[in-house]
Amino acid sequence: FMQFPYKWWPDDCTGFSFIWNEEDHLVAINEFPHGPVKDGKSWLQDIFGFYTIDGDANILMGWNVGMLTREVELLSDDVVSKGCQYILNKFLGAKYNIPPPESVTRTKWYSNEHFRGSFSYRTVDSDKLNATAEDLAQPLLANNGKMTLLFAGEATHPCFYSSAHGALESGVREAQRIIDLYASPREKSCRIAIIGGGMAGLGAATTFLQAGIEDFLILEASDKLGGRVDTIYLNGNVLELGAQWLHGTSNYLHRLAEENNLIVDEASEEGVGIYVRNDGYIFEDFMVKKIDFIVGKILEECENFVDSEKYPFSVEEFLEEEFKKHLRDNPNEDKEFVEKALELYDWHYRFQVIDNSCHRLKEVSAKDWGKYSFIGTDRQKHMNLRNGYKSLVDILLKSIPEQSSLLETPVLKIDYSKAKIRLDCRGNLTILADHVIATPSIGFLKQNLLQFQPPLPDITRKTIDSLGFYGIGKIYLVFEEKWWKVDGFQLVWKRNTILGDDRDWIRYVSGFDTVFNQTNILVGWIGGDGIEKMESLCEEIVGIHCVEVLRMFLQDPSIPLPIKVIKSTWISNPWVRGAYSHTTPACDRAGCGPSTLAVPVTMDGVPKIFFAGEAVHESHFSTTHGAFESGERQAGNLLKFFRRYKL
Ligand SMILES: Cc1cc2nc3c(=O)[nH]c(=O)nc-3n(C[C@H](O)[C@H](O)[C@H](O)COP(=O)(O)OP(=O)(O)OC[C@H]3O[C@@H](n4cnc5c(N)ncnc54)[C@H](O)[C@@H]3O)c2cc1C
Structure with a gap:
């Protein structure tokens, strides 16, 4: 941290990153011959930049990394x-x-x-x-088999190593082990243990009840049922942190919602409002529609x-190749058109990354792209629920006896080697069951x-590892009052824009939409x-950050800050770790996917563990109704087994 007598860099500058060329390696060593050198490079070349610090006007912070850091200390x-200074x-x-x-x-x-x-960090050797x-x-x-030494710390966290929150979670984990x-x-x-009280778990429970079987227990890790359905209430109306819309008809959840008059006439649409660029340019409607049509067709x-x-x-x-082909096949389009088309393409790419809940579209299988199926009209693509998704869960729960579920009961281990399956849960609770969903x-x-x-059998493990x-x-963003006149702002970036600061994450936001039934959000x-x-x-x-970016796009510094911000945290949720699944090129190569995960895990010819959940549905993966149906189906498969052997 270098504290200067005054700030000598411009106000809008957040730092300097240094890029060296080959010739300068030697120059640096000759001009500043102090300190360690490795492979012909001075330690100074490991200082990759100096950056400003919020709240400390005259300080620049430099980062020093690499092999020589220890010697530099x-x-x-x-x-x-x-x-x-050099x-x-x-x-x-x-x-x-x-x-x-x-x-x-x-x-x-x-x-x-x-x-x-x-x-x-993970090394090649640890791999x-x-x-x-x-x-x-x-x-x-x-x-005597008793735990004596337990390890916590960032390095013991399977996915959040190297972070403060990973370290904190690891401490909680080990303390919990001792409490248990x-x-x-x-x-x-119980006869059947259902792990998880999301839509799939509720689908299984409902099916057992309809067949007259009450001897099951839902073991839910969190403190509520519903899983990735998470409705909260604000200003007397709903906000969905998880599942947003009902997608399509001809499924149990849609029927239930209709029977209970939960669906409103007002359906939502995605990607509406204006398409605006970070220099304030608003794309013409015809251009937006044209690119939307081309991408949709591909x-x-x-x-x-x-x-x-x-x-x-x-x-x-496929998408990239075909889109480029389209541009090549239309050589009459001028340079400006092509540039704008590519900028809009980038928006569609971001939108698809969000819609498919992936890192990048190269993780999404082209072979299985057509497997997802939607049943219904255009207006039934994004149906809103009057009182939120939770109202559907509440109706399902009405028929499930309260004593059939245990909340805050994470299952840690399933031993299915013997006739009675043993499930070790947090809190030193053991559940003995004949079958597990x-x-x-x-x-x-x-x-x-x-x-x-x-x-687990190889194919089951392989499927879990391969699915995306x-x-x-x-x-x-909750504002004091509504300041916009359009139905949404879709953010289109000039290509290669890098914010180069803490706000870089916003490059992954597709846009800001209005919210059903909430005027100022x-x-x-x-x-x-x-x-x-x-x-x-x-x-x-x-x-x-969001408002700064909106101000930049709309060229309007008067956009107010929100009075409240509410955000989802699905990746950080230890019992979910994301939104939903997709099939990947790895699934194509291994010949696995939802159908291989649906095959029950058996022991001595008896089906012991049935996987269910949105990822187990061949054509409605990623949805609530797919999750519910997969639970129904696996429960149905177990019932068939009972009937066949008159159990
Ligand atoms: C942001 C977001 C937006 C979405 N939008 C839509 C949408 O618009 N429409 C739509 O149809 N779908 C949408 N989805 C997807 C939908 O929410 C899911 O597909 C569906 O809810 C999954 O249900 P599930 O039962 O398979 O899994 P979950 O809901 O995840 O249920 C599994 C349950 O298991 C519990 N659990 C995990 N591990 C253990 C353990 N070891 N012991 C005990 N319990 C455990 C979890 O706490 C969880 O409650 C969205 C999801 C997200 C996150």
């Missing part, structure tokens, strides 16, 4: 300070008059014997050894690969936090690589 403050002057001296710093403060994490560095964070998190047992150890053991038994063509032997590697490959999300299952004894699962984020949709950053920021900062 041993240099005197004076050498480090002079070295930093590079600042070398890169910026021609433009700015840079005064010497008043003081330099630096970190020495490696020299600190209590840390020896900053944080952990080779198949050594994971979960291995490190396994407690050591004494001779000392909780007095309890045991319950994606429709992609559906044909479902019956084809030959298919492209991924949706991304397991409905945790693919995101949860991928973490391997639920242990299976014996391990990532996130969707929603950001509700806008909702931002985000996916891809921006979502984890968004989830990690506090609401206030998220709100400020």
Whole structure:
């Protein structure tokens, strides 16, 4: 941290990143011959930039990384300070008059014997050894089998290693292990254990009840039933943090919603309002419609690969190739048109990343693109529920006896090696059951936090590993009053725009839409690589970033800050870890997908574990009705088994 006597950089500058050319390697060593050198490069080249700090007007912070960091820590403050001044002057001296710093403060994490560095990362060696964070998190047992030494810390977190929240979660995890150890053991038994009380779990429970079977228990990790349905109430109306719309008819949930008069006439649409660029340019309607039509047509063509032997590697490959082909086939279009078309294409790409809940479209299988099926008219694509999705869950729960579910009861281990399946749950609770319907999300299952004894069959494990699962984020901006006159703002970026600061995550927001039944609220949709950053920021900062970007796009500095921000956190949710699933090129290669996950796991010819959930539905994956139906189906399969053997 270099504290200068005054701020010598411009107000709108947030920092300087340094790029070196080959010739300068030697020059740097000759001109500043102090400190370590490796492979012909001075330690100074590992300082990749200097950046401003919020709230500290005269300070620049430099980041030093790489092989020489440890040796740099041993240099005197004076050498480090002079070295930093040398590079600042070398890169910026021609433009700015840079005064010497008043003081330099630096970190020495490696020299600190209590840390020896900053944080952990996965190495090629750990891959080779198949050594994971979960291995490190396994407690050591004494001779009597009792846990004696437990490990927590960022390095033991399977997905949030290297982060403060990962470290915190790991501490909670291990403390919970000890609490469980000392909780007095309890045991319950039931004929069927249903893991998870989301739509799939409720679908299974409803089916058993309809068949006259009441001897089941829903074991739900969180403190409520509904899973990825999460309705909250604001201003007397609903906001959905999870599932938003009912998609289509001819399914149980739609029938139930109709019977109970839950569906309103007003249907929603996506991608409405104005398409506006970060320089304030508003795209002409005809242009927006034209690109929408072209992209829509290409994606429709992609559906044909479902019956084809030959298919492209991924949706991304097909979409990009065909879109470029379209531009090539229309050489009369001028340069400006092509540029705008590519900018709008980028919006569609972002939209599809969100819609498919993936990182990138290259993770989405082109072969299976046509498998998703929608039944209904255009107006039934995005149906709104009068009192929110929770009202549907509440109706389902009316017929499920309260004592049939245990909340805050995560299942940690399933031992299906014997006739009675043993489920170890948090709180030293053991459930003995004959059959299990397991409905945790693919995101949860991928973490391997639920242990299976014996391990799951190869094809089941392979399917869990191969299916894609990532996130969707929603950001509700609540304003004092409505200041917009359009139905939404779709954000189109000039190509290659990088904000280059803390707000970079906003590049992954498709736009801000109006919200059904809420006059003064806008909702931002985000996916891809921006979502984890968004989830990690506090609401206030998220709100400020969103409004700053809206001000930039609409060229209107008077847009007010929101009075409240509400955001979803599905990736951080330890029992879900994202939004929904998709099939991937890895599934194509391995010949697996929802149907292979639907095959029951057996022991001695008896079906023991049935997986259910949105990811287990061949054609309605990613939806609530698909999840419900998969639960119904797997319960139905178990009932068939009972009938066949008169059980
Ligand atoms: C932001 C967002 C928007 C969406 N929009 C729509 C939409 O508009 N329309 C639509 O149809 N669908 C939408 N979906 C998808 C829909 O919500 C899901 O497909 C559906 O709710 C999944 O139900 P499920 O039962 O398969 O899984 P879940 O709802 O995830 O239920 C599984 C349950 O298992 C519990 N669990 C996990 N691990 C354990 C364990 N070890 N022990 C005990 N319990 C455990 C979890 O807490 C969870 O409650 C959206 C989802 C998100 C996140």
